[in-house]
Amino acid sequence: MRRYLHFITKPYSFSVIxxxxxxxxxxxxxxxxxxxxxxxxxxxxxxxxxxxxxAEAVDFQPDAVFVPGNIVHDKIPGLKVQVFHG
Structure with missing residues (x-):
């Protein structure tokens, strides 16, 4: 089963994620x-x-990290996918 981490740092990201x-x-x-x-x-x-x-985000060992912004911690494993709204 795949694991997905949604990395939110701004309120506007809620609807995107x-x-x-x-x-x-x-x-x-x-x-x-x-x-x-x-x-x-x-x-x-x-x-x-x-x-x-x-630490919990790293321990989750995601396959992909969806990032609706410009910053994500490099210690988190997985493919980083930058997502924007249009």
Whole structure:
């Protein structure tokens, strides 16, 4: 089973990432985890696991990391996929 990490650092990223999470869950493509800083966790609720810990994100061992921004920690394994809204 594939593992996907959604690396969110800005509030505008929620809607961009939600569409990916919905499709991964709908198609049973694998499991997701959301990296979300503590200060953003109160703004949006996800059904999938959420972490603000870099160590937990690394331990999750994602196959792909979806990044709707410009920055992602290089210690997180997996293919980095930069995602933008249009």
């Amino acid at each position: 939600q569409a990916l999470i919905d499709e991964i869950n709908r198609g049973n493509w694998g499991e997701s985890m959301i990296y979300l800083p503590d200060e953003l966790q109160r703004l949006y609720q996800f059904k999938d696991p959420v972490t603000s810990s870099l």
